[in-house]
Amino acid sequence: MFDGPEPIYVQIASWIRAQVLSGELGEEEQVMSTTQFATTFRINPATAAKAFSGLVEEGILYKRRGLGMFVAPGAxxxxxxxxxxxxxxxxxxxxxxxxxxxxxxxxxxxxxxxxxxxxxxxxxxxxxx
Amino acid sequence: MSIPVTLEERGQLARHRSVRAAEKALMGGLLVTSGWFWGTVITTSIIIAAIQGRFGGLEGSTLQYTLGSARWYMFTMGLILAVAVLPLHIAAGGTRRSFVIGLVRTSALVGLLTGLLVAIVVPAERLIWGAIGWDWHFPQGLVPEGSFAVTVAGEALVIATYILAGAMLPAGYQRLGAWGGSLWIVPLVALVVFVDWCMHTGYIFGWEALANPGPGRTLLGLGGGVLAVAVAAFGVDRFYRDMPLRPTLG
Amino acid sequence: MSHYPFGARLDDVAVRYRASWRMTQQGTVTRETGGIALEGATCVFPAGAITGLLGRNGAGKTSMLGLLAGFRRPTAGTVHVGPEGYEQDPWENPAIVSGVQLVRESGDVMNEEKVGATLKQYAAQRPEWDADYAARLLDLFEVDPRKSPAALSRGKRSALGATIGLASRAPLTIFDEVYLGMDAPTRYAFYDELLKDYAEHPRTIILSSHLVEESERLFEHVVVVDRGRVLLAEPADDMRARGTSLTGSAAAVDRLAAGHRVLHRQELGPTVMVTIEGSLTEREEAEAADSGVQAGAVPLQDLFVHLTRTTTQKETER
Incomplete structure (x- = not known):
């Protein structure tokens, strides 16, 4: 997973976008935490966090304090x-x-x-x- | 809680735990050595006593011969422990300073324990010898035929000096090189001979008759012993306080 | 005890060894040769990050890590370790060294005694030590705590080192080539545990390695040393951006690579693969697309090999 030529955080962001597009990840649904990402794909949690912060800026994800990342409405x-x-x-x-x-x-x-x-x-x- | 306060607390806690850990690690090794020490002393004393009873020849206490030689166990253990315990102590987050404090304290404690046992075993031998009907005399120590307090104190100073002198040996090799390190044994042996001489014990001076015993001689002897321990502790501190751990260790 | 990850900083540090002698645990006396381990080393290990310390064997990695843990003092320069903004000299500093766990390749253990005895020794001194976690890790790595380290295989000894580092929960935990002798499943189990525990107990971790490939994704930051010098110290993504691989027809690739420093060139029949320093400009990217040249990222491993090889060649040319 995430073995392409682009930086890993770019690949993670694309993967989440694809999941939202295909409907696998519904709106208001919780996204895997950075920790889960890190341990599942054996990557640094900061790398996953970098992907998330990019998606938050794009308006695809939003953060709920103390709960985690969720798919934004209208994403x-x-x-x-x-x-x-x-x-x-x-x-x-x-x-x-x-x-x-x-x-x-x-x-x-x-x-x-x-x-x-x-x-x-x-x-x-x-x-x- | 702000960070510097926490760091300070961290330092205090670490200092405390680190000294205790060093004491515990060193104590384990030294108690094993004490086992050898007393095993050897008792066994050889019984063998000598048996020969004495069968053939005669030697006279008086057998402990006067065996106690002195067994001290070299302590010297050797000081040496081994310094090499074996220090790297692990540092790797586990301890300082050289806490190691040295632990080493000096443990040496003093093991010295005291040994002194106590000596002060019990020597009169016990006298009782047994009396019961068998053998002639008993013990020409060592600062007080003729022994005094409990003086024996404990004297033996404690002697044993502590032996352990600390042994611990200084490996540091000498690192500091002074192969030749220097080997020559470094000479002042270390001189130091333990000095403490034996002060206390009028040990196998080198053990058979000498006690010359002019008295309170002045006792105080002078104990003072010499304290000086020997102080010199040994100072030496250990100087040698280990800036000892680097090399990348590879055997 | 509330705890903060420790960062570390080296400023113009040199470590030079004098030839010396030393007594081993076996009681023999061996001669150590002298030499320069580090020279003019300046770098930062950011607090709270996983940093990869990369360098070939003998590059100075172990000497550098020994400085951070207070195992030795630098010959010149300064070393600072501690919570961000409160870094101090670690040498003989209980507040700092009690929070730095360096797991060395040689393994600082009681060789002839049970593994459990060694762990107790660490537990007695480490404020953040987690004994239950240590027991779980030994179980995971299949290390028998009743055996002595001397009776363990190389891989199991390394696993014991990994256990000590992880269970220490030290604000700065350093693994110096800890994977040596571990088989692949154990190495991956170690990486997984490291990430899991790092996420649950945030701290600073330094992994020294010369096998970059399988661990490079763990790194947020990298420090590369070569021949006692720090080649670079920066975020891992910045290092990845230092190189671009270009694959295509020789003419097109060479035209694109002309303005760049070429790190590596490999011919694959009519096509060539060239690794250049830096990345392509937007105009070059368009040009690459037009001429059928594929531009891609370079794995850290390749970049590391290229960087250390070129400096080595330069040194010998001098």
């Missing part, structure tokens, strides 16, 4: 909006840029997305599968 909506926006920037834009390099007409892409047969002879990703 999922916030993440959905954020990830939707980023989907276009980070996923779709590079794919379209690649398509342009490969001379794939926009029409083919639209057809592919809509599940229709390609109008021109250019190969599509779907055919390769």
């Amino acid at each position: 999922r909506q916030k993440l959905l909006a954020d990830h939707r926006k980023r989907y276009f920037e980070e996923v779709l834009d590079p794919a379209l840029a690649q398509a342009e390099i490969l001379d794939i007409p926009v029409g083919d892409i639209v057809d592919h997305v809509l599940g229709r047969a390609p109008r021109s002879g250019a190969r599509t990703v779907k055919k390769e599968k």
Whole structure:
């Protein structure tokens, strides 16, 4: 767990965001404590705390004194909006840029997305599968 | 509670516990040594007495011969304990100072215990010898034929000096090197010979007749013994108070 | 007793050993060679953090730790240990040394007596000692308290050292290469216990190690020593940010690496992997993405190896 190239606290934050997005962690639900994080994943508790404080700043988590960290109300909506926006920037834009390099007409892409047969002879990703 | 107060309390508590821990650790070793001491003294005394009864030859108390040599056990144990106890004492959060205080106190205590036993065993031997009908005389000590208080005090000073002198030996090697460390035995032996001489005991001077006994001679002897212990305690303190623990220990 | 984690600070510290002789517990006299263990060492071990003290064998780690525990005095410079803002010289200072537990590789134990006797000795002096916890740890590490340390295997002796350090609950607890001889499951059990106990009883912990890989995630702070000098002392994340690995076609990678100090270069057929000092600028990152070069973090272990290797090479070149 958390073996990626980014700093561990970044990976922990992404993991919690993903859990909130998928609904595994509901709003107002308590998040694992830094201690639980530390012992479960064999990391320094300060690393987990750093991830938490970042998420608190983002408004994903909030702290209840003496109780721990909880998922903020509206966190999922916030993440959905954020990830939707980023989907276009980070996923779709590079794919379209690649398509342009490969001379794939926009029409083919639209057809592919809509599940229709390609109008021109250019190969599509779907055919390769 | 503010932090400095706590640190001060911490220091006081630590000082107290550290001295007590050193005493306990050293006492354990020294009580084992005392076992050897008395085991050897009693066994050899019985053997000598048996030979004496069978063949004659030696005269008077057998303890006058055996007590003096058994003292070297104390010297050796002082040496062993200093090497064995100090690293653990420091590693467990003690100071050299508390170790030295513990060592001096324990030496004095073991000295007193030994003195008490000597003051009991010597008259006991006299009674047994009387019962068997043997001639008994004990030419050692500051008072002819022994005095309880003086025997206890004298023996206590002698034993404490032996233990502390032994404890100074390993420090000498670290300070003075292999040759210096070996030569360092000479002043240590001189110190224990001095305390034996002061008390008019020990196997070196034991068989000498007591010359001009009296209160003045007794006081002078005890004073010499106190001086010997003081010198030994000062030496131990000087040697151990800035002794570093090397990264590797055997 | 209320207790505060102890921090530690070294200022321009040197430790030079004179050649000397010493009597061992076996009664033999051996000669110790002299030499420089530390020179101009300045660093901080922050209170309340787990710090990794990294260095190759003989780099000066053990000498540095001996200073913090009051085992020895520096030849030059000053050492301060204590609660934040109240640091004092630990030498012969009962308030400080009673709160510093250094577990040495050699193990300060009564070799010929039962393990229980050694633990009693620590319990008698350590204000924060937890005897129940010590018993639980011996159980966990499968160390028989009725055996003597001399009768234990290397790994079990190390586990005994780990037990002493953890159960001391000392405001500054130091483990000097404590894992030596432990098998992997025991090492991980030790790391888990360390983290659990650290979370429940906050204190300062220093772990000295030259096997960085499996323990690097435990560190909040790192101090790297090499040949008696402090190479760096900083948060572990800062050290991780000191290097970036670039993987891709030789031409593209070399173009990107041109403005940086290259720590390591490895050819994997047509692709190369280069570790550079520092991180890429935003423009370089974009360039890397465009030219198909993958930029990644460098594990502390690799960075440590690179850092200590390059200084070694420089020393020999001089």
